[in-house]
Amino acid sequence: MGKQDGTSRHVTRPGVDDSTATILHVDMDAFFASVELLDHPELVGRPVIVGHRSARSIVTAATYEARKFGVNSALPMAIALRRCPDAIVLEPHFDRYQHFSSMVMEIFDEVTPLVERLGIDEAFLDVAGARTVFGSPLRVAELIRSRVRAETGLVCSVGAASTKFVAKLASGLSKPDGLLVVPADETVELLHPLPISKLWGVGGKTEEVLRGRGLHTIGDVARASRETLVRAVGEAGADRLHDLSWGIDPRRVHTRAEEKSVGHEMTFETDITDPSVIRTELLRMSNMVAVRLRKAGLVGRTVVLKLRFGDFTTITRSKTIGEPTDLGRRIYEEVREVYEALGKQDAPIRLVGVRAEQLQETATTQFGLWDESEGWREAEDVMDAASAKFGRGAVKPARLLGHNGYERPRMGQRD
DNA sequence: TCTGGGGTCCTAGGACCC
DNA sequence: TCTGGGGTCCTAGGACCC
Numbered sequence: 001m002g003k004q005d006g007t008s009r010h011v012t013r014p015g016v017d018d019s020t021a022t023i024l025h026v027d028m029d030a031f032f033a034s035v036e037l038l039d040h041p042e043l044v045g046r047p048v049i050v051g052h053r054s055a056r057s058i059v060t061a062a063t064y065e066a067r068k069f070g071v072n073s074a075l076p077m078a079i080a081l082r083r084c085p086d087a088i089v090l091e092p093h094f095d096r097y098q099h100f101s102s103m104v105m106e107i108f109d110e111v112t113p114l115v116e117r118l119g120i121d122e123a124f125l126d127v128a129g130a131r132t133v134f135g136s137p138l139r140v141a142e143l144i145r146s147r148v149r150a151e152t153g154l155v156c157s158v159g160a161a162s163t164k165f166v167a168k169l170a171s172g173l174s175k176p177d178g179l180l181v182v183p184a185d186e187t188v189e190l191l192h193p194l195p196i197s198k199l200w201g202v203g204g205k206t207e208e209v210l211r212g213r214g215l216h217t218i219g220d221v222a223r224a225s226r227e228t229l230v231r232a233v234g235e236a237g238a239d240r241l242h243d244l245s246w247g248i249d250p251r252r253v254h255t256r257a258e259e260k261s262v263g264h265e266m267t268f269e270t271d272i273t274d275p276s277v278i279r280t281e282l283l284r285m286s287n288m289v290a291v292r293l294r295k296a297g298l299v300g301r302t303v304v305l306k307l308r309f310g311d312f313t314t315i316t317r318s319k320t321i322g323e324p325t326d327l328g329r330r331i332y333e334e335v336r337e338v339y340e341a342l343g344k345q346d347a348p349i350r351l352v353g354v355r356a357e358q359l360q361e362t363a364t365t366q367f368g369l370w371d372e373s374e375g376w377r378e379a380e381d382v383m384d385a386a387s388a389k390f391g392r393g394a395v396k397p398a399r400l401l402g403h404n405g406y407e408r409p410r411m412g413q414r415d
Numbered sequence: 416t417c418t419g420g421g422g423t424c425c426t427a428g429g430a431c432c433c
Numbered sequence: 434t435c436t437g438g439g440g441t442c443c444t445a446g447g448a449c450c451c
Contacts, residue, residue, distance in 0.1 A: 312417090
């Protein structure tokens with residue numbers, strides 16, 4: 001941070017050759033906090049933290065003024081307030097963020113169909129094909145930045161490069177309110193002096209391991225032997241880090257990745273020892289997971305229970321079931337069973353979670369009828385309409401028979 | 416009053432099959 | 434008479450990212 005003076009900031013010099021930098025990474029600056037400031041203009045320029053004030057909460061977002069005090073996302077709120085006692089804490093409004101996110105993403109979609117969303121506030125854009133309509137990558141980046149500012153009042157930073165990794169790195173280096181183009185033939189020169197923590201996939205632990213082996217910069221990783229890297233981060237990690245250190249990143253821009261899992265988890269305000277409270281929460285989470293599965297038209301074949309104990313140790317227990325499901329009851333049965341089997345019902349628990357994995361599309365044994373005027377109507381909707389017209393009880397709830405003869409209880413399948 | 420909630424990917428061991 | 438190797442699936446844990 002502290003780049004407002006402009007001295008340490010990487011920005012694009014005039015006349016840069018942007019012809020190879022066809023991947024853009026657009027990242028909103030302090031997104032949640034900036035949206036809050038749109039709703040609280042009187043707080044502009046002050047240290048603002050977005051997050052809950054409760055005991056176990058963490059910082060969801062912080063303005064640059066707050067970051068000067070060492071307040072960053074994921075920092076425990078208690079510590080944040082110790083570092084910056086004068087900070088203004090605002091409750092998050094995820095609906096608002098989603099709204100602005102959609103506005104911004106729509107702007108991207110108008111520039112190129114090749115947009116890959118990364119969470120709520122960033123995206124990769126492949127703009128190689130946008131040249132004839134909107135101009136070179138630099139022109140497109142400038143267009144996006146000005147449109148985002150004009151249409152949302154928010155500020156974003158853009159990195160342009162020939163790979164995803166370098167584009168993302170570039171947007172980060174240019175923040176806040178920046179734009180950095182990295183031509184392919186200048187990539188290595190930019191990368192090698194940077195600390196290893198800038199490598200995608202190198203977090204705190206890996207950084208420690210690499211530093212323990214004398215590797216401090218990306219250039220060090222680039223020159224390290226494969227054996228050294230394999231010992232430090234394993235086969236796959238070694239290859240990936242070595243490639244990244246030379247600016248090699250074969251990942252393309254994908255418009256939409258299919259979901260691989262759906263889960264919910266919750267941290268209690270205080271640790272819970274009462275198994276009945278745990279079970280109630282597991283049931284609630286199971287239902288939340290099931291609702292999301294049904295909305296997405298998915299069923300899960302593996303059910304995962306997650307527990308975090310009072311000492312922060314975390315375990316997961318999973319079970320793969322024969323018939324994939326999208327029913328809360330069914331998911332709950334499995335997680336409760338593995339929970340009971342643990343025999344740790346007296347240990348204080350701080351977090352419970354339920355997840356469904358091995359997702360597949362719901363088999364389309366849909367029941368319904370074709371209506372001349374309205375098209376296909378699902379059985380439940382037909383039933384609801386009939387009940388509304390003729391009165392509850394006039395229509396006998398059907399017991400639907402699946403194709404292989406077993407009865408499919410449909411209770412609870414509707415959201 | 417230290418550590419959220421949504422995810423992805425990788426590793427490693429064991430079971431099981433050929 | 435004491436043990437190969439490849440492949441896949443399942444499970445648990447951990448690092449990392451936003």
